[in-house]
Amino acid sequence: MALTDLDALLNQMTLEEQVSLLSGEDFWSLPEIKRLGIGKLRVTDGPNGARGGGSLIGGVKSASFPVGIALGATWNRDLVSEIGGALAAEVKSKGAHMLLAPTVNIHRSVTNGRNFECYSEDPILTAELATAYITGLQAEGVGATIKHFAGNESEIERTTISSDVDERALREVYLIPFEWAVKKGETWGVMTAYNKLNGTFASENEWLLTTVLREQWGHEGLVMSDWFGSHSTAETVNAGLDLEMPGPPRDRGEALVEAVKTGAVPEQTLRERVGTVLAVMQRTGALDDHREFIEHADDREEHRALIRRAGAEATVLLKNDGILPLTATGKIAVIGPNAKTAQIMGGGSAQLNPHYRISPFEGLATALGEGRLSYAHGATNYRYEPLLTGAFEVDYFANTDLSGEPVHTETQEDGQAFWAGYVGAGKVDPKHFSARMRHRYEAQQTGAHRVGLFSAGLSRLYVDGVLVADAWSHWTAGHTFFEQGCDEVIGMVDLEKGKSYEIVIEFATGQEGTLGIAAMRSGIGVPLGREAIDAAAEIAGEADTAIVFVGRNGEWDSEGSDLPDITLPGRQDELIEAVASANPRTIVVLQTGGPVEMPWLERVSAVLEAWYPGQEAGNAIADVLTGAAEPGGRLPQTFPVKWLDNPAHSQNREVYPGQDGHVRYAEGVFIGYRHYDKHGIAPLFPFGFGLSYTQFALSDPAVDETRFEADGSATVSVTVENTGSRPGSTVVQLYVGEDTPVLERPEKELKAFAKVRLDAGARTVVQLPLDARAFASFDKGGWRVHAGGYTVRVGTSAADLPLSAALHRDSNLDLPL
Template structure:
């Protein structure tokens, strides 16, 4: 291969592919976004339809490694349907803060749980010949200034918390891909971090896959190549191509290092079958019955029953008031690069109608929970101009079905430069009610909205950077206009591109909404009063839980707390169904009969929720993240802004290893709901703890067994959790840490035996001075139970000598 040919496959050709090398008959390598589906090569909005699986935190709630492996295999079929070879997944960053906008996409606050689930996911995916790309390596635990901020993390916290899932992915699952994060780690961009990509990943862990940049996450030529970044994405290259050829010719980059990167890419291409894949690229929408069933089953297993005063499962008769902003809107996924065009969306209302019949149900919205005004939908004409002034004759005229767009790659049928164009979008809006309406626009670019020729919202004249479109967009600008019900109004949106900060994209979203007032809550309370049971289905949506924007608090948005209080006041059988990507404060928790955390369960959302509510399925979920009473209790909450959300380009992980339940244990804080918690429709008792520590001294292994009995009247599942605590460590250590778990399904009255295995690393901490793992002499306490706060069985094991373990 010539130098130019070698360099060509070290960066993308376009947004989703690595170029072919025709002289050697090497085919293109294609990738697609994940992790809760395979979107394919289209935009984040629209495109070929795909299966939408439960989001990461929902899968984390299942605590079911075989299920994750099954989902990984199903996702491989989805990737193949999009003509791709690699899935950009799984996402395994840790829930450091409850306000991280991307927590929905990640599994847990706990590194061990995250690692076990990621291994299952990767094994399932790669067993079908599709490459995994575990991300984001490392320190991307918030979305604020994420493309430039430096995560200041000590080595011990890195080794014991943040690197654990990646280490397991490499050593246990053999992942074929790793994606570097956008952020800096202790001052250096992860995409050019010699210690991270060289010392840790390749030298210590013996990794032989590729490292690719996050999109536009490369910032240099020689530095990234030398450090270990194999692939710059997307293309065309910004830091490689001719720049890398010139660097090699100038002696800045050793040709032997280029060869290492090329061999890694060729090895990957061989693994995923793209070396000799010369089929024309085609994408199809495969809506498989078996995938539908898997998503529905996984969505139900992810649901966590947080409270139940006997009202669930729902009885076979009686009137049910279905209330709330998420009742008739299917909230199936979070926002950002994980979003896709789902085959369909089942709302909770649709699921309940199918399960119970519409005759038993009544409905009231009660309030709204949108972050932005509801996106306008309908038939829109789009005129594209090959300039940024809407000047002259359009070079292309297209159509779209909603007043939002995310333009990347091919724009305007390829007739405009995707970073230098303007567009006029024209459609109609017919309001259902008369009165004041709010018109909102936010954009990565300049945008204005006109209603019947009058400028209503202006995100052009005084555009300023906000928290939308991956921090490339403005905040929403909202204007108001009085509209008449039934009358059709012309809506025109004018858009032009602008210089970007990091990510080269153009996007906008425009919505029109009619605000709901006191009368809507009163109507909901009236419906609840006249029903036997009130189901209040509330939470957030993908506008709040999204890549590129952290939450400002964990209060329910809008007037949802007022809604719950009003309904609970008139109906003692009030059941709250929460759909969020993480915990919320619950000031009404004492006045409701039941709470079900349903997350974002994918396209079968309403059916999965209805299955759990009606008892067709067991609520199989257990919390993968501690739910605090208030946001201020969270370990990342601090009066020091450098700790969170960051200050002057740095975010300091001051809490070190004391993340999640470790933090609450350390301070003696009682959370609203502890890590690992979840109720069942049956009950379980644990007994007969037996510990075999005969090999603890020689090789660090301990085997723990116990009996689990289903003491209730229904079949159900329990997650047996085993925690380890060092009774007298020379270094500060958590009171306990999850080191093993197993999910067991039992019939009524059935007893099962669970065996949990601990290895030497289960007892070790990382020594920053020695740069190795240490198991100290002394006693360790083993605690087994059903959550981090419910550990009825315990035992102690002891070592006479200390031992050192390699990295």
């Protein structure tokens, strides 16, 4: 169907049919209109994969790609675009037309639970990579849905809090990735944030959705709410929100029909909203898609290879005393909680059921031979007790008191559940039911065990008929399940190794929260003590090299809650100290969604930050450790020495984490490296930093400023040479500073960069173009390049900028919004 037919199609639609396309029919799709041959638009969660229409737990398997901060660490537009194209294939394998990605909120603090899902602390790096991701995805006919627009830089009270941000900080920092996504990437979708922006919910913020997004930037795609993130009828439609998700309708449907009839929503406004949805359906092929809905697992070799390559390129080498790459011989002690557990993704809506998981131990065993390796667990890093695994028989009841006969019985594979939409084979109301789960558990050790339980809804756990964990009697809202669940309740029970015990968990839906979630998770574990650390130190002392795999996991780096601090969880710091004391040839491999404090840094020989690199995690990490691949990553976020150094840390709770329903961005534009520059704080590792297995030299900076006075543009060139003995890559970074700023401005701001790969001894000239916006600040309601001098600095991190050049303009230059 041609684009010109959409007006005719709209003319054929009844009011009720038009309204039906402005709300989801179910969790992941819009309703079809058979009378007019209009198909069903389907969406799926991202951004590090395409989960499909299943629950957050289980479901059809999908490829797990590196998370957002890992892609940010690559600084590689071409690679991110390639991943976007691969994700389009994944979306199609799940029968969907749009991917709910990328996530581009800025790393304002180091404790945001969702930093792992976002690219960077810097707006230009984020915007460049987001545009590449969108371009790669949409080139294959799959729509991007950039999120979360705007001001969602924390997970604390995120569904209700107001992010209070001045317009200059919004324009110069937080809105830039969205602006580029619209103007350069031509994104087909934008998702609004849960939070309020300056007192108004993002989903009904007319200034944000209409004035800025559509009128100033020219967005032609659709705007949808985050799931359960819209709260009104006429207000959202009139403000510019096209689509309320998920379905069935809450504030639309009959309420919107009535609003149009009474004039609360003008008919022309409704027509514009529906026309936008139809246009995106046409672009994605959904308008004429009448195929049977089928999801399938598409485990492609080319995706495996891409994920492995991207994981290595994302890895940042933070320290290396010459121990890396590993030598071809020698015994290696492999130690730590992340050694035999593949930490491949963060938590929340970004999680999926991967095709497989390769742990670091498995990757090293394949690369080096298992005979060279010894192993010790050493310490734990879980936030919640280890998940109860094995079959559970589940009885469902069409009431909330487990009374009468069950209406359905089924089996689930472990002790967690996330119920949404179709529950109990459709025989219970997902908002009003109860369930009883039974499992036989065989103890692996003798002694005291910790039993953990948390739920969105009421739950309790029995061991052989004895109530051990009670999240029912005094349920209180906490930080689990997107802040809709309680905090973990812990009970203790003595168990005997080899003996089998009956585990019974009872669940009932409770008072419905903002997101309407029903969920539970149960776990059981035995705490590790000092003896486990001593055992790890012992095998380290017997080896030629010790590698300690530590960090966090998707329980810590997760949507729904921020981190309590940036220390390594549990006794991992103690473990590293003990291993380094036993063997000075100790390598630390971190897997986190952001910075951690490193009190042991001076006592280890090497440190790698590997993030959460997807299903090929262990192979990608092994490639870097052995030198089969180089560590291609550079930090997309400053690593501070300590938590209180970071921009959002404040004695004033209104600045962070928020107070009385408001969080005030008091630092303005001074976030990330800009903050450290302003306050003279030396970071542990600066933004943009990363070592290579070779060396590079930058020289001969030159500036072409022939058009600088006329239109504010310039081009900077620099020579890059690989002066080392092996091929490698570096990231040339260009920062701009105004010499005598009219407004208070950062000392320098990243405005251009280039990923350069060279053979040993090779050299090249890199061109770094700068448009007028690279020099502009947001002044009195518009963009202005002020008259005066500017300095461009070029180097390989925010703290290593050896080359510079000066520019000057005689007049002010005002730019369009």
